[in-house]
Amino acid sequence: MKYSEDFLDAAQQLIDAGRFIDSKGWVPATSGNFSARLPDGTIAITVSGKHKGRLQPDDIMLIDAEANSLDGKKPSAETVLHTSLYKRFPDIHSVLHPHSLNATLISRIFKSGVVLEDYELLKALCGITTHESRIVVPIFSNDQNIPRLAELVEQYLDRHAICYAYIIAGHGLYTWGNSVQETLRHLEALDFLFDCELRLHGVKNE
Amino acid sequence: MKYSEDFLDAAQQLIDAGRFIDSKGWVPATSGNFSARLPDGTIAITVSGKHKGRLQPDDIMLIDAEANSLDGKKPSAETVLHTSLYKRFPDIHSVLHPHSLNATLISRIFKSGVVLEDYELLKALCGITTHESRIVVPIFSNDQNIPRLAELVEQYLDRHAICYAYIIAGHGLYTWGNSVQETLRHLEALDFLFDCELRLHGVKNE
Amino acid sequence: MKYSEDFLDAAQQLIDAGRFIDSKGWVPATSGNFSARLPDGTIAITVSGKHKGRLQPDDIMLIDAEANSLDGKKPSAETVLHTSLYKRFPDIHSVLHPHSLNATLISRIFKSGVVLEDYELLKALCGITTHESRIVVPIFSNDQNIPRLAELVEQYLDRHAICYAYIIAGHGLYTWGNSVQETLRHLEALDFLFDCELRLHGVKNE
Amino acid sequence: MKYSEDFLDAAQQLIDAGRFIDSKGWVPATSGNFSARLPDGTIAITVSGKHKGRLQPDDIMLIDAEANSLDGKKPSAETVLHTSLYKRFPDIHSVLHPHSLNATLISRIFKSGVVLEDYELLKALCGITTHESRIVVPIFSNDQNIPRLAELVEQYLDRHAICYAYIIAGHGLYTWGNSVQETLRHLEALDFLFDCELRLHGVKNE
Numbered sequence: 001m002k003y004s005e006d007f008l009d010a011a012q013q014l015i016d017a018g019r020f021i022d023s024k025g026w027v028p029a030t031s032g033n034f035s036a037r038l039p040d041g042t043i044a045i046t047v048s049g050k051h052k053g054r055l056q057p058d059d060i061m062l063i064d065a066e067a068n069s070l071d072g073k074k075p076s077a078e079t080v081l082h083t084s085l086y087k088r089f090p091d092i093h094s095v096l097h098p099h100s101l102n103a104t105l106i107s108r109i110f111k112s113g114v115v116l117e118d119y120e121l122l123k124a125l126c127g128i129t130t131h132e133s134r135i136v137v138p139i140f141s142n143d144q145n146i147p148r149l150a151e152l153v154e155q156y157l158d159r160h161a162i163c164y165a166y167i168i169a170g171h172g173l174y175t176w177g178n179s180v181q182e183t184l185r186h187l188e189a190l191d192f193l194f195d196c197e198l199r200l201h202g203v204k205n206e
Numbered sequence: 207m208k209y210s211e212d213f214l215d216a217a218q219q220l221i222d223a224g225r226f227i228d229s230k231g232w233v234p235a236t237s238g239n240f241s242a243r244l245p246d247g248t249i250a251i252t253v254s255g256k257h258k259g260r261l262q263p264d265d266i267m268l269i270d271a272e273a274n275s276l277d278g279k280k281p282s283a284e285t286v287l288h289t290s291l292y293k294r295f296p297d298i299h300s301v302l303h304p305h306s307l308n309a310t311l312i313s314r315i316f317k318s319g320v321v322l323e324d325y326e327l328l329k330a331l332c333g334i335t336t337h338e339s340r341i342v343v344p345i346f347s348n349d350q351n352i353p354r355l356a357e358l359v360e361q362y363l364d365r366h367a368i369c370y371a372y373i374i375a376g377h378g379l380y381t382w383g384n385s386v387q388e389t390l391r392h393l394e395a396l397d398f399l400f401d402c403e404l405r406l407h408g409v410k411n412e
Numbered sequence: 413m414k415y416s417e418d419f420l421d422a423a424q425q426l427i428d429a430g431r432f433i434d435s436k437g438w439v440p441a442t443s444g445n446f447s448a449r450l451p452d453g454t455i456a457i458t459v460s461g462k463h464k465g466r467l468q469p470d471d472i473m474l475i476d477a478e479a480n481s482l483d484g485k486k487p488s489a490e491t492v493l494h495t496s497l498y499k500r501f502p503d504i505h506s507v508l509h510p511h512s513l514n515a516t517l518i519s520r521i522f523k524s525g526v527v528l529e530d531y532e533l534l535k536a537l538c539g540i541t542t543h544e545s546r547i548v549v550p551i552f553s554n555d556q557n558i559p560r561l562a563e564l565v566e567q568y569l570d571r572h573a574i575c576y577a578y579i580i581a582g583h584g585l586y587t588w589g590n591s592v593q594e595t596l597r598h599l600e601a602l603d604f605l606f607d608c609e610l611r612l613h614g615v616k617n618e
Numbered sequence: 619m620k621y622s623e624d625f626l627d628a629a630q631q632l633i634d635a636g637r638f639i640d641s642k643g644w645v646p647a648t649s650g651n652f653s654a655r656l657p658d659g660t661i662a663i664t665v666s667g668k669h670k671g672r673l674q675p676d677d678i679m680l681i682d683a684e685a686n687s688l689d690g691k692k693p694s695a696e697t698v699l700h701t702s703l704y705k706r707f708p709d710i711h712s713v714l715h716p717h718s719l720n721a722t723l724i725s726r727i728f729k730s731g732v733v734l735e736d737y738e739l740l741k742a743l744c745g746i747t748t749h750e751s752r753i754v755v756p757i758f759s760n761d762q763n764i765p766r767l768a769e770l771v772e773q774y775l776d777r778h779a780i781c782y783a784y785i786i787a788g789h790g791l792y793t794w795g796n797s798v799q800e801t802l803r804h805l806e807a808l809d810f811l812f813d814c815e816l817r818l819h820g821v822k823n824e
Contacts, residue, residue: 029536029601051597099533101604105611120348120377121305124235130350131376142532144542170543171532185257189235192307199311202408202614326760326789327717330647336762337788391669395647398719405723408820441742441807463803511739513810517817554738556748582749583738614820 001071003062010036010044011060013180017096018046020184022053026098026191032172035082036180037093041065043086048076052098077146084150085176088157092176094183099172102194106139107169109201113138114167116193124189125164126177136160137190139167165190207277209268216242216250217266219386223302224252226390228259232304232397238378241288242386243299247271249292254282258304283352290356291382294363298382300389305378308400312345313375315407319344320373322399330395331370332383342366343396345373371396413483415474422448422456423472425592429508430458432596434465438510438603444584447494448592449505453477455498460488464510489558496562497588500569504588506595511584514606518551519581521613525550526579528605536601537576538594548572549602551579577602619689621680628654628662629678631798635714636664638802640671644716644809650790653700654798655711659683661704666694670716695764702768703794706775710794712801717790720812724757725787727819731756732785734811742807743782744800754778755808757785783808 003011014034021027021034032052035045043063046052050059061073067083069075082095106114116122117134125135138156143149149168157163164186165175175190177183209217220240227233227240238258241251249269252258256265267279273289275281288301312320322328323340331341344362349355355374363369370392371381381396383389415423426446433439433446444464447457455475458464462471473485479495481487494507518526528534529546537547550568555561561580569575576598577587587602589595621629632652639645639652650670653663661681664670668677679691685701687693700713724732734740735752743753756774761767767786775781782804783793793808795801 028604029533029597031533031536031601099604101607101611104531104533104608108608108612118348118376119310120374121235121237121310124237131348132350142530142543144544168532170530185235189237192234192305195307196310196314198611199307199404200314324760324788325722326786327647327649327722330649337760338762391647395649398646398717401719402722402726405719405816406726440810441739441803443739443742443807511810513813513817516737516739516814520814520818554736554749556750580738582736610817 001062003071004038004040006038006040007042007044007060007062008057010038010180011057014044014046014060015055015057017180017184018052018055021096021098021187022051024100024191026100026187027052028099031099033076033078033082033097034180035095037086042070043082045075045079045082047073048078077144080146080150081153081174084154085174088154089176091178093178094180095174095176096180096183096187097172097174098187100191100194102191102198103167103173104170105198106137106194107167107171109198110139114194114197116190116197119193119196121189121192124185126182126186135162135164137165137167137173138163139169142169142171207268209277210244210246212244212246213248213250213266213268214263216244216386217263220250220252220266221261221263223386223390224258224261227302227304227393228257230306230397232306232393233258234305237305239282239284239288239303240386241285241301243292248276249288251281251285251288253279254284283350286352286356287359287380290360291380294360295382297384298389299384300386301380301382302386302389302393303378303380304393306397306400308397308404309373309379310376311404312343312400313373313377315404316345320400320403322396322403325399325402327395327398330391332388332392341368341370343371343373343379344369345375348375348377413474415483416450416452418450418452419454419456419472419474420469422450422592423469426456426458426472427467427469429592429596430464430467433508433510433599434463436512436603438512438599439464440511443511445488445490445494445509447491447507449498454482455494457487457491457494459485460490489556492558492562493565493586496566497586500566501588503590504595505590506592507586507588508592508595508599509584509586510599512603512606514603514610515579515585516582517610518549518606519579519583521610522551526606526609528602528609531605531608533601533604536597538589538598547574547576549577549579549585550575551581554581554583619680621689622656622658624656624658625660625662625678625680626675628656628798629675632662632664632678633673633675635798635802636670636673639714639716639805640669642718642809644718644805645670646717649717651694651696651700651715653697653713655704660688661700663693663697663700665691666696695762698764698768699771699792702772703792706772707794709796710801711796712798713792713794714798714801714805715790715792716805718809718812720809720816721785721791722788723816724755724812725785725789727816728757732812732815734808734815737811737814739807739810742803744795744804753780753782755783755785755791756781757787760787760789 033046062070067079113136120131175186239252268276273285319342326337381392445458474482479491525548532543587598651664680688685697731754738749793804
């Protein structure tokens, strides 16, 4: 298959993002998956089973908005978690799903969600202009039945218009943005804030 | 605009400092800002919204001592926190403001300031010649009203002649020195000592 | 001695693996050893006493299935721990033994083994397809008498068909897989999960 | 001054060691100092005030066994701590003094010394052949009067023939070996073991 310039550009952005994310230790083993929506509505997404810090162009595939393969490659089971976010939010153009230690630990310590407030770094999230903000990152139970998990996420997002990310318990984080770069900014900020909350949780409980 | 050799040299020092500071994880997302005062009293300073670990020459702008743009670029809201330090301390030529995890956690755990004493590394701070020294790094409440925050800092500095740095709660650290290199040395020493205090705080409270 | 292409290829994989493992801090000083089984049943293995992050081709030697040197180089005392795993598991082609901080701490805190369950990252282990799995990584007492230690491992493996790795107390981890790459994936996943368990152990006991 | 080949070789080893040690975060700001004894008994040693991760050949000076400068450069105040070790131990050819976080924290938590036992990594220390060993790393109070501090160290070493390293409280570690490479191995092993002890101290006291 001959890929478009848009696809090749998005694929390179995902490869670079993977190298950065891996340098932080957020995609151990072959975990995680990343995607970017192209101007024509199709989606470039990582195939499963590859180490996300050492992605090659061939490790990125093309799907349509319904998660069907357009190039014969086999998409990951979690692909539908990406496509349902793209359907809900017309302005987003990237979804990143790493498995960071902090997100995993957060999900084991906090029950249904973690509250982030009174941090200057909240301003790294699109649309937030003051540290006097409060956001919730919800935590969902892990489920190998991805359509069922996607439905749970949908129900939450129906009730909460403002949401920057969610955590799947014992698994990892999903976050999104209007470009790969903005999504990386969201990811970097969220992981920093998760780190703060974990460290402060230890102190509070002393 | 055609920039002077002094500006271009200072800009390169800030770019290099940003790469170093980012390698330590102290400027997550697009947080932080850095400046250097030139021999003629004008100031090279990072524009806002860029990742400080990947600065390009175009991401550094020129302002005067009153924080007015001299090259048409738009300065960050926090610029006045830099200019007020330059006005107060005629000998300093650089101000660095990272958002490190340690500074953020310190501000959540200690109330109005953190005391650093009996560390050999205090000698990395300009003018300190023995570990038998005691310095206080004050902590100020965060405020999106930067002139009001700057005024709070001014009042503190009026009363405390010796001060190497201050923390804005839930936000980050400001530190300064007579060159970019000296300020980096102050930053590296302070973050190390914050790390010590955080780790020992956990132990003391066991 | 003139080495085969298979040996040279395996040696390069072990050198690269060592550089990666050292970048994580898992082979401090000259600790650890790594091996790969070649198609003809002989085994490429690191000689002892070298820093595993800076291996040279000359630091890899060739042994037979009984741990006898085939090239005149002197094998490490721990070589028999590699050969006994290769004898037991006909499908594995690599054994990696790092000394990570997490494995060392796990062995000091947990008694006879550590249980890993309900983590998505368990799926990085060969044959596991759901987070609803439970594995045990056994911990054996350290022993300078390696044949005796090997015997202890053998007895455990006789009773437990499914085993991905074991820890030697105060020493390090042994893990294996059907290729160097798969074994690295196991190692990366296990160390991440050990990190989780250590951090959560602290929280649980607060 | 024209330096000998031996000096230039030792200087390069110290530069490389500094880059490695800095990559671990063990020489924050401009802390630490390193030396190597040459075959003729003179000593190559870092000058003070430089960042040890970015040493240049000009940052290494030559002294005699009495700590007198042989090339007109000014030695650090701590030079005598190096020369007294070289006098006592005829077989050692390198002394490394980093300021690691772990050594600093150890000195704040443990009183007069830290005991390391039952670790396989003890075998990284010259002469130790089993994990069933027990070593003590003594801790001395910091003192800006270096001759007085050196005297304290001498008295301790008079009473304890076997000693691999000592900690100066709130300051850092001194360790030594028969080459720069062996001393780095000692340093890497000791910092790993300090890390273990600090982490386990937290657990024990829960």
